[in-house]
Amino acid sequence: MTVWFVILVPLVIMFFALFMERVETRLKHVAVQENEVEEFLEQAQPNEVRALYGHGIGRALELFRLRRLGGKAARLRARRVRS
Structure with missing residues (x-):
């Protein structure tokens, strides 16, 4: 045994x-990488902070990345979070 x-x-x-x-x-x-969170906290806009509060860090970082990339998709996503 x-x-x-x-x-x-x-x-x-x-x-x-x-x-x-x-x-x-x-x-x-x-x-989520630590440097992404630090950058988000330093440069977040009000709609991204609302997304952080309502949907979590994943959704907020998604909006943040879209804003940094610019374009029409970022504005559409931002409108969707406000409503």
Whole structure:
């Protein structure tokens, strides 16, 4: 019985570590970067702050990026948040 324990525990730990590495890799691509949040907080406009309050950081950063890119799409998105 002890032999199975000695063999099984390291294998379980190894597979758990591999699984967590995959989870971490996926989260790195989805997570918001610290410098993006700092830039947002320094330069946010009122409609973007409202989006942050009402819809969360993801939506607010989306509006912020659209504004920085400029164009018609940014104005349409900003109108949608106000209503």
